Every structure is written in C-alpha cells, then in structure tokens.
Amino acid sequence: MPITRTLNAADITAAVAALCGQAARVAPPEMRAAVADAVAREASPAGQDVLRRLVENYDVAARTGLPMCQDTGLAILLVEIGQDLHVEGDLEAALHAGVARGYAAHYLRKSVVNHPLRRVNTGDNTPAILHLRVVPGDRLRLVLLPKGGGSENAGALQMLKPADGAAGVMDFVVARVSAEAVNACPPLVIGVGIGGNFDTVAFLAKEALLRPLGTPNPDPEDAALEAELLQRINALGIGPAGFGGTVTALAVHVATAPCHIASLPCAVTLQCNANRRAEVVL
Amino acid sequence: MPDTEPLLLTTPLTEAKARALRAGDRVRLNGIIFTGRDAAHRRLTALLDAGEPLPVDLHDAILYYVGPTPAPPGFPIGAAGPTTAGRMDAYAPRLIRECGLRGMIGKGARRPEVVQACIDYGAVYFGAIGGLAALLGQCITAAEVVAYPDLGPEAIYRFTVRDFPLVVVNDTLGGDAYRDGRRRYAAPPPP
Numbered sequence: 343m344p345i346t347r348t349l350n351a352a353d354i355t356a357a358v359a360a361l362c363g364q365a366a367r368v369a370p371p372e373m374r375a376a377v378a379d380a381v382a383r384e385a386s387p388a389g390q391d392v393l394r395r396l397v398e399n400y401d402v403a404a405r406t407g408l409p410m411c412q413d414t415g416l417a418i419l420l421v422e423i424g425q426d427l428h429v430e431g432d433l434e435a436a437l438h439a440g441v442a443r444g445y446a447a448h449y450l451r452k453s454v455v456n457h458p459l460r461r462v463n464t465g466d467n468t469p470a471i472l473h474l475r476v477v478p479g480d481r482l483r484l485v486l487l488p489k490g491g492g493s494e495n496a497g498a499l500q501m502l503k504p505a506d507g508a509a510g511v512m513d514f515v516v517a518r519v520s521a522e523a524v525n526a527c528p529p530l531v532i533g534v535g536i537g538g539n540f541d542t543v544a545f546l547a548k549e550a551l552l553r554p555l556g557t558p559n560p561d562p563e564d565a566a567l568e569a570e571l572l573q574r575i576n577a578l579g580i581g582p583a584g585f586g587g588t589v590t591a592l593a594v595h596v597a598t599a600p601c602h603i604a605s606l607p608c609a610v611t612l613q614c615n616a617n618r619r620a621e622v623v624l
Numbered sequence: 625m626p627d628t629e630p631l632l633l634t635t636p637l638t639e640a641k642a643r644a645l646r647a648g649d650r651v652r653l654n655g656i657i658f659t660g661r662d663a664a665h666r667r668l669t670a671l672l673d674a675g676e677p678l679p680v681d682l683h684d685a686i687l688y689y690v691g692p693t694p695a696p697p698g699f700p701i702g703a704a705g706p707t708t709a710g711r712m713d714a715y716a717p718r719l720i721r722e723c724g725l726r727g728m729i730g731k732g733a734r735r736p737e738v739v740q741a742c743i744d745y746g747a748v749y750f751g752a753i754g755g756l757a758a759l760l761g762q763c764i765t766a767a768e769v770v771a772y773p774d775l776g777p778e779a780i781y782r783f784t785v786r787d788f789p790l791v792v793v794n795d796t797l798g799g800d801a802y803r804d805g806r807r808r809y810a811a812p813p814p815p
Binding site: 385386388389392395396398399402403406407408409410411412413414449450451452453461463465491492495524525526527577578579580581583584585586587588614615616 | 663690691692693694695696699702703704705707708710731732733751753754755756757758759761762775776777778791801802804805806807808809810811
C-alpha cells in the first residue's frame with residue numbers, strides 16, 4: 343500500500359484566503375526594486391515623480407493594509423498538485439471558497455460579474471480562474487496572480503503566419519503596446535506567448551509574467567527578442583503613467599512552445615505596475 | 625511638470641475655472657466629487673433616455689472613474705485609484721452636453737468625441753496615476769454611497785477629497801498631455 347499524503351480542503355481554503363490578502367497589499371520585492379531602480383533610467387522628471395510615488399504607494403499599502411490598487415483583480419490561481427497527494431474534500435470548491443473568504447476578510451474589491459452580457463456582480467469575487475496541473479510529488483503549490491481589468495483588456499492574440507517570423511511577432515507586440523500602454527498603468531511588465539495553439543498561447547503569455555523579474559529567457563535567441571522588444575517599447579515615449587518618458591516597460595518576458603507547421607500563434611499580455619503575485623507550497 | 629507647484633483647484637468646477645486649465649497642468653483638487661464607472665454610466669444614460677432626473681446633479685461636477693475597495697475599519701474608504709477612462713467614452717459626451725458635467729478623472733486616452741465635447745462645452749479630463757490607489761485613497765476624507773448601492777464597487781459615491789493629485793490631460797483647447805509627453809520622449813525611428 344503506497345503512502346499518500348493527505349491535505350484537508352479546509353486548509354487549502356485558508357491558504358488561498360491568506361494569499362489574497364498578501365498579494366493585494368505586499369508588492370513582490372523584485373517589483374518594488376525594479377520600479378525604484380527605473381528612476382535612474384527615466385529621462386522625464388514627471389516620469390521620475392510617478393515612479394517615486396509608486397514606490398511610496400507600495401510602502402503605504404504594506405504599512406496600512408490598504409490594497410496597492412483598487413482593482414484587486416480576477417483571482418488567477420495556478421495550482422500544481424502532486425500526483426501522490428490526496429485531497430480530502432472538493433479541491434476546486436476549496437479554491438473558490440478561499441478566494442471568497444480572502445476577498446471579504448481583507449476588504450478587497452469584488453470585481454466579478456456572473457454573465458458577460460447580463461453583468462450582475464457575484465458579490466464574492468468568484469469564480470476564480472483556475473489552472474490545474476498534475477506534477478510529481480506530494481505537495482500542493484498555489485500561485486495567486488490577481489490581474490486587474492484595465493491591463494487585462496490591453497492584451498491581444500493574433501494567429502500570425504509562419505512567414506511573419508520574429509519580425510511579425512515584434513511588430514504585433516509593439517503595435518499593441520503602443521496603442522494600449524497608456525490604459526494599462528505603466529510602467530508595465532509585458533508577457534509574450536509564441537507558439538502552442540489558440541488555446542494555449544494566451545496562457546503562455548500569462549505564465550511568462552511569472553518568471554522572476556529581471557531574469558532573461560534561458561534561450562539566447564528568445565532573450566535577444568526580449569531585449570529588442572523592450573528597447574522598441576521604451577522608444578515609444580509613453581512613460582510612467584503615460585505622461586511621457588523612457589520607462590514604459592520594466593521587462594519583456596517571452597515564453598515559447600512547439601506549434602503546428604501552419605501556425606505562428608502570438609499573444610501579448612500587459613501587466614500593470616501593480617504586478618502582484620503570492621504563492622505557497624502546502 | 626514636477627518643477628512647478630501644482631495649482632490648487634476647488635469644486636464646484638465652473639466653466640471659467642475649467643477654461644483656465646491647460647494640458648499638462650498639475651492640480652491638487654479639493655472639495656466634492658462623484659464616482660461613476662461602467663454600470664453607473666449605463667444607468668444614468670437610461671434615465672436620460674427616459675427623460676427622468678438623475679440621482680446626482682452633474683452640473684459643474686467632476687466624475688471620478690473609480691471602483692474603490694471597501695473601507696477597512698478606521699478608514700473612510702479603501703484603495704481608490706483611477707480606472708480606464710476610455711470605457712466611458714460612449715457616455716461622456718452626452719453627460720457633458722446634457723448635464724453640464726465639467727470634469728472627469730481617470731487614466732488612459734479618450735476618443736476624439738470626448739476631446740471635442742471638452743472643447744465645445746468647456747470640460748476637462750484629468751489624469752490620475754493608475755496604480756497609486758493606496759495613496760489616492762488617503763486623499764479621500766469622506767465617502768458615502770449616493771446611488772445604486774446594489775452595484776457594489778460600481779455604486780455612485782460622493783467623495784470629499786483633499787489635495788487629490790491630478791494632471792490635466794485634455795483641456796478646453798484640444799490640448800492633450802499624453803500626446804505631448806509621448807512626442808517629447810519618443811525616440812526617433814531607426815534609419
């Protein structure tokens with residue numbers, strides 16, 4: 343009889359609720375550092391002022407417990423469940439319940455409507471967006487990525503042609519950022535998904551945001567693509583808060599996946615300056 | 625912008641005050657403002673269609689596009705930074721034209737119809753810094769829901785603000801601080 347580790351659904355709910363409060367209030371240290379460091383690269387005095395105030399805002403949020411952004415987002419949960427782990431109870435229900443509890447307990451905004459056209463607020467910020475993956479081991483890893491609506495609306499997906507190549511990918515990404523960055527609360531982190539298919543390319547872009555800020559892509563060619571995209575995006579002049587400047591994006595993260603011989607799927611997601619993330623391993 | 629002191633502005637925002645503002649001016653706003661975002665705008669427009677009175681008087685008023693977080697104990701309101709103004713573009717010109725709405729606060733660019741309504745009727749669009757929500761929440765000294773409590777974060781609130789930091793984005797002459805700032809700092813295209 344193999345030994346299986348057991349986790350209670352109630353403990354998972356409590357862990358998710360705690361993540362909701364943490365993500366909303368405490369900026370990841372590397373994000374705070376990236377915004378603070380950007381002051382030295384920002385040519386515009388107004389842009390520098392915006393960057394300094396954003397750092398102050400992170401600190402005020404951490405100190406007062408107020409959320410750093412009023413849009414506390416859709417709760418995106420990336421869940422890695424060890425194949426040797428047994429969950430006592432309903433895992434998905436426990437995850438949603440954790441979001442409901444966390445958004446209530448921590449005075450976060452409830453930003454979910456029940457139907458895209460009839461639009462009645464569900465009142466507890468559920469349902470969350472769940473991405474579940476089975477992995478080796480007996481642990482449960484929970485990553486919460488709350489994503490605001492303004493920056494989420496700025497994303498786009500394009501099924502490019504293979505002949506479009508890297509140049510086509512870059513033109514698509516830069517055009518989208520050029521059109522939408524001002525709406526998405528710069529300075530931004532840009533996630534780019536390339537490959538996979540229509541289903542998976544948007545998630546690739548989202549997952550790319552989770553790579554630690556400042557670490558380039560391990561693939562040298564993809565890293566070069568990231569560097570060129572960042573240079574072109576910051577040449578747009580949009581700047582912090584859109585008031586003009588040289589720091590529109592802090593980083594571009596590219597993630598790739600194999601794809602069909604006929605396809606070159608590409609997705610870009612714009613992450614705002616409230617680049618929130620919290621995680622726990624149970 | 626930061627090298628000059630911000631202008632002190634108090635509500636109500638009269639047409640004369642609005643027409644004196646210029647794109648790029650930094651402003652510290654004091655007084656009373658109302659909140660409204662997508663769902664509230666839809667309801668206000670439906671009332672106009674029906675010829676019925678609005679629950680708030682928008683004449684010489686400022687609408688802040690925001691859905692705040694709930695007030696934790698001891699705070700008048702939670703975090704309260706701007707939402708994307710472009711989603712209100714479908715409604716804003718009518719509120720300016722028919723209701724005398726004088727100011728809007730949000731983030732992001734407006735459509736030409738809104739810019740034109742600002743010129744024609746003497747209204748102003750102010751940009752707040754998106755993502756500055758904890759700090760901006762602390763500039764709100766009182767908050768009260770005055771309409772549509774069933775909409776939750778999309779209800780219309782009446783905020784009392786103190787030294788609320790803003791930049792004039794679209795003025796009454798067609799000026800645009802986002803466009804100007806971008807032109808100033810855009811790198812020349814590669815040869």
